Structure formats: structure tokens, C-alpha cells
Amino acid sequence: MSIVAQLPVLPIVMPIMAAPITLLLPRGRAPHLWACLFTWLTFAACIALFREVAATGPISYALGDWAPPIGIEYRIDLANALVLLLVSGIASVVFPFAYRSVQLEVDQRQTPLFYGALLICMTGLLGVTITGDAFNVFVFLEISSLSTYALIAMGARRDRRALTAAFNYLVMGTIGATFFVIGIGLLYQSTGTLNMADLAQQLIGQDNRMVQAGFAFILVGMGLKLAMFPMHLWLPNAYTYAPSAVTAFLAATATKVAVYVIIRFFFSVFNFDFAFIGAAFTYVLLPLGLAGMFVASFVAVFQEDVKRMLAYSSVAQIGYMLLGLSFATVEGLTASLVHIFNHALMKAALFMAVACVVLRSGSHSIHAFAGLSKRMPVTTWAFIISGLSLIGVPLTVGFISKWYLLNAAFAAGHWYAGFLIVASSLIALAYIGRVAEVMLLKEPADDGKFVLPKEEAPLSMLVPMWILVAANIYFGVRTDLTGDIATRAAEALMMMAGGAP
């Protein structure tokens, strides 16, 4: 067989076949090593796929050799190749990291299940990204969501609130997914097709009530999944009480993939000829993005729990992505794609630093961070550097994101949005600075709720964490890498959507 011809399906087939086998492996190290091996293989496949797409343009793969639009099509262009690379890359770093953290935070009997679920979750996220079939998006979305509910609930060993958090996420996530299916159904009813490329063709000129309703259902459904500002209520608890490694993985990938689906539907399925697309940009994404940036950042400042604080920060960062989208320009879309990539790098590194602290002190309350610079200096500096990246200090990826966003805001004539982006970054400075101050300056107060860390986190955690921190700086200096790819992807998406409105 020609490996190149089968490349598009490998990132799905490899992890999904590896996942059930973890159940048969003996407890202990084996499931972890097995899962790591397959995330690396998947990452390698995604890199190969990305190079192929960057060199030759979009790839289409017909599952079972049933030609689209009848069969399910995997369609990879630059935009989703970038997201594939991101998801598999984060997974290949978080999986090795997870071992010690999971040993502490998850019931020992559940570890084979844990790694199996994590692999399935990754497969689902990759599947949502790779597929070119609208209903297939729903199926993969639920594959990843169901495993996510289970993964979050596994945090119940440390805190029983993980169970209620997982339950609330399940209710919200299922409502979101079902809304999405209703939207797909309405589109199917008016076009008779489920293939995204074909949908885009058939939808031309069909600006009727049914298509509008379908679009609205898809927007609300995906808005729930990606924690768009007023629909974000499931997210803080889910991220706070999930096992730390799961939080690092989900925060970096799950919401990003949902944002990608929104981009895909806005730009590749619908186009700017539909009046409601412009209205959704102006009256939904722009104000909600701005509101999310401020309200969530503001709430984050007052959190006593660092994990919860970072979770609210994630909601705020999603606001930036939606804001970039809402400009509906190549610059704005580029800024969104760049920020999807960059935010995953910094949030994963931040949550990994928290996981190290949890491993040694047993708590993610801000009090456990007091005086950490003396006891766990390596972790402390990883947290501070990624935190600076989150704020948007030059030479980090955060700065690149903000730069592209500001450029896009001024180019689109939304100068007030530019000022608001800067203002919101200042709030980020407040909440990151608060933790940094505690870590660097404050003396630990032993109140019995946590143990004082005696040593640095183990190397198996420090190395993956610092790989991501290094990536934060590397991509912050080599701006051409992400920026160019994102620009090309954004231009291609804009072409599909019919140019500038």
C-alpha cells in the first residue's frame, strides 16, 4: 500500500485502534507507554500530512472509496492541517507528562481506562477537524465529548465536585451537540446533502428561513461546545476538578477544535452572500467576544483557585478568537488561527505547571503557590514565562497573537476593539501577576490544607512542560512560521467564502 495515499486516515485509525487495546494491558506503566507510542505516531502522521498539504494543496480522501458527496470525505486543507498538528502535537507532549500526575490523581484501577479514554478523546478531536462531512462532525464531536465526561469524572478521587462538574458538562454538551444536529438536519432538508463542499454549492442562493434556522442552531450548538461567553458556565468547574493532565489537554485542544468548526461553517459552508453571516459577525461574535474578554478576565482576577482562574482566562481567550473572526477579513481570520495555535501552547504550559504544583503540594489553591520560587524554581519559571505569554509580552507567542489581532482590528476599522484588546491584556496582567507575586514574594502559610513541596517536580513532567515553554518562545521569535501558514489558510478560507464582504 502506498502510505502517502492512506495518510489522511492514519491520524484517526491509529489512535482509535490503539484505544481499546489499552483495556487489555496490565495496570501500571504499560497502558501509558502504549498510549504515548500511538500519540507520537499520530503526531508524525499529522506532520507528514501537514507537509503534504502545505506543498500540494488540499487533500481529499474517500472513506471506503465511496466518492463524495455520497460517501464520507476526509478533506484536509491548510486550516485544518494546522489544527490537526496542534491537537496531535499537544497530545504527544501531554501524554508523557500525564503519568505521574495521573498516578496521584486517578484511581489506580482506572489507569488503563484513563489512557484509553484520553486516546479516544484525541481521536474525536482529530476527527472533528479532519472530516469534510457535516454529520460526521457530530459523531466525532460526541466521541470526544463522551470520553471527556468520563475523564473529568475521574477527578472524583481527589474532589467529588468533579462528578457534578462532569454531569453539568454532560447536560450542556449534549444540548449543544443536539442543537448542532438539528442545524445539520435543517441544512440537509433544504439541500439534500451532508458533504460540506457540496453543501456550500447547494446552499448558494438559498437564503430562506430554513437555512437561517439551521445556521442559528449550529451557531448556538457550537457556542455551547466552545464556551462562548454567556454559554461558558460548564467550563470553569469542569476544568477545575478534572485531573490536571486532562485539564492541560482539554484547555489546549477541545475548545480550539470547536472554534475551528465555527470557522469551517462560517467560511466554507456558508458564505458572505448570506446576509445572516454578516449579521452574526457584527451582532453576535463581536459583542460576545468583547464581553467574554472582559467579564471572564475580570472574574478570573478574583479566583482563589489557580485552576479556576486559568479556566476563566480560557473563556476570555476564546473571546479574542471570536473577535478576530468577527472582523471577517483575512487579517482577522489569520489572527484567530494564530491565536488558536498560540493559546493552546501557553494554556497547556500553564496548566502543566499547575499540575506539577498539585503533584507536590496536593492543592491548586493560590495559597499552595506561596513561596514556590524557592522550593520549585523550575516550575515557577515555567509558569511565569507562559503567564507572560498569556499577557502578551514581546518575544512570546502571546505578543504575536495580540499583534495580529490589533493589526486586524485597526485594518477593519474597529479601532475601539484595539483599545479593548489592550485593556483586557492589562486585566490578564492583574491575575497572572497576582499568582506570580505569591509565588515569588510571599512566604508560605501552612494552614494544613496542603503540604509544603519538598522537591522539584519529576523530570518526566518538567521536560514536556519546558518543551511547551520553549515552543512559546520559539514561535514568539520565529513569527513567520505560524503567521505565514495562518495567512495562507485564512486566504484560502476567504476565497471559499467569496472574498471580502
Place this chain on the structure above:
Amino acid sequence: MDWFDFILARYNYWIFILLMMIGLYVVFARGNLVKKIVGLNIFQTSVFIYYISIGKIFGGTAPIYMGDELDAAAHHGPDSGEGAGHGAEAAAHGATAHAGAEEMQSKIDNAAPGEETLAKETLHSKIDNSALDHGNDLKDALKTAPRPEEADSLHSLPDTGDKIANTLSHVDKTPPKAGLQFTPDGLTDAAGDAAHSAAVAAHGAVEAIVYTNPLPHVLILTAIVVGVATTAVGLALAVRIREAYGTIEEDELEAADDIAEFGHQPGAPAQQAAEGAA
């Protein structure tokens, strides 16, 4: 009373909306976690009903392949198609690209045994083959079928049953979308007017089979599997929550969490809680 008919004719959507609202109401209004799961199930079921109802074609039967029975019926059909030979041949050629059409074609041929040996050969090879062949021809046809140039007609297909009769006459132009829905009438367009007489002749012998759109059924089977999995995970979480908290009432859960975190309920002043403790 136009508006009344308008509402009545869309009863499937009313059922869908009603069930959806009941489901969502139960999810939001009930504090009991198991009842929330029940509400979620009702909500999902409403979507299943919606999908199934848009795939329904008025007068259509379940999308179950009935090739065997039809072939048998065609074999025993009366030779009422004398004189339609030319039409049969034309139809045989015209419809080769059409998946489901082929099967019907063979029956038309059979019911109208023509003078042309070519036509006879085609139809006999068709009939001698097992049912398996007919099903698999679908794949060949789909793989080779050209992209439909005017696909509009079928795109309104899943809406209501009434439109189907009109749209089906254009089915032949949209082979990949046609799936299993076809009628002899649809065929006549495909092969030109000449085939019309053959189809009319065949009508007495072979009852037309109109299938409902099978795709929504397939989609909903998948969605049902997802729904079962969601329900199982949700109920499992409810069991675990009850084991951890001793209750599955949402307000009691919140109170338990508040007490664990702050030492008292948010509504009750701290003093009272302290007194209670004392």
C-alpha cells in the same frame, strides 16, 4: 382556512417542537439528576423524530431492498408489453448509469419482451444474477456517475411528501442523490419518451416501489447509539454522585458543596452556622 391547513399539514414539525420544548423544560426545571437525563432523552428523541419525518416520502415504503420479490413478480408477469421493444432497448441503454434504476429497468424489459436480442440479453443477465448484484450495482453506478448538473429538484425532496411526486421526475438527473427512490415514471424521463410505453406496459406487471429516503434512518441510528452512550454515562455519573453525596437533588448538591467550601450555606449568615456548630 388556509392557515389552518398550513398548520395541520406540518404536524410532524409541531410534534418535534413540542417534544423538544418538553425535553428542554424538564432538563432546566427539574432538580433531580435522573429527571434531567430523562429530559435530555426526550429532547434527543424529538430530533430523531424530526430526522425520520423529513425522510418520509408520501406513499413510500420502508427502505428495505425488495429485489427478490420484484424479480419473481416480473418473471410471472403477463406479457402485456408487446410492441414496446424499441422503448425497452432505449431505456436499457439510457439507464445503465442509474443505480437503482437498473433493477427496475430489468423488470420493465422483462415485462415487455422486445424483438431486440440485445435487450433480452441484458435483462436475462440481470434477472439471473442474485439479489446481491443489484445492490452492488449501486456502488458501481455511484462511483462512475457524473456530478449532477441540475440538482435542485431533489433538494426540496425531503420536505413534504406532496412535493415528491413532482421532483421524482427529475431524479434521473441526480443519480448520486437518487439513492433508492425511483419510480417507473422517473425512468421514462431518463431513457426518453420511447421508454414511456414500456413503463406503462410494465405497470400492470410490476407495482412501483417508492422507498422513503434511507439516509435519515442511517443518521438517526448513529444518533441513537450516541444517545444511548450519553444516557449510560449520565446515569453512571448520577450513581456516582449519589454515592459521593448521598443525594441526586441539584439544590442539595449545591448546598453540600457550599458547606464543604465555606462552612455554611451562602444564604445563611456565618454566625448562625457557627451557633449551629456550637
Place this chain on the structure above:
Amino acid sequence: MDHLILRVTSKLLFAPIILFALYVQFHGDYGPGGGFQAGVIFAVAFILHAFCFGLEETRKVLPQKALTIAMVIGFLLYSGTGLVTMLLGANFLDYDALVPNSTHHAGQHYGIIIVELGVGTAVAATMLTIFYHFTGREPDIDQEDW
């Protein structure tokens, strides 16, 4: 469990239910039926057994370990079919590659039978696993406290 009638009827029903499951399973490639339905019906036979004889007895017949293995094997049958077609040089799950040069797509027939078998095995095992875990949990709180 001394309910004679229940015991006898459930014994009588057990075999026909499994037979029906197999009928649905193998009828499912070109007719109504298929792995999902068959798997659920298959699981129902054992659930009935558990209702009448107690979960412990059913666990002796079908231990959880066996179910876990069946789940994995079922899933691997499905995806393994896809892998084999890929190794044969076709796309994932292109069953035609299983019997190349067939005039009437025999490969489609074989492919769907194997895949449905995998689905049936996995679904039956999953359904029973769900049932075992829900019924097998010891309530640690009195029934009165609900």
C-alpha cells in the same frame, strides 16, 4: 430464587432469544437488522438470565473479563477490516479490496458481514458491561434515604 415459573420460562426463552439475535445479525447485511440490533438482543438474553437467576450466576457464565475482551475484539474486527483493506492497497473500509476482480462485488458482502459481526460483538459486550456495572453496584446507603 424459587420462582419455578420464572425459571422455566426464562430457560425456555433464553435459546430462542439468542437464535433471534443471530438471525438479526446474519440477516443484517441486505435486510433489516445488523450488528447493533443483534448485539442488544443478544445482551437481552443474558439480562433476562440475570433477572431470574441473579447477577452472580450470570457472571459465572459470562465474566466481566470475557466481556472486556469481547468488546476489544469486536472493535478490532471492525477497524481491522479497514486496516486489511488498507494493507491490500485500497482505501480504509473499501471492502472491494477483500475479493479483487470480483464481477459482482463479493468483497462488499464479506466486508459488511465481518464488520457487522464486530459491531454485534462489541455492542453485546458493552450493553452487558453497562448492565453489570449498574446492577452490580452495592448501595452503600439505605434504600430509605432516597
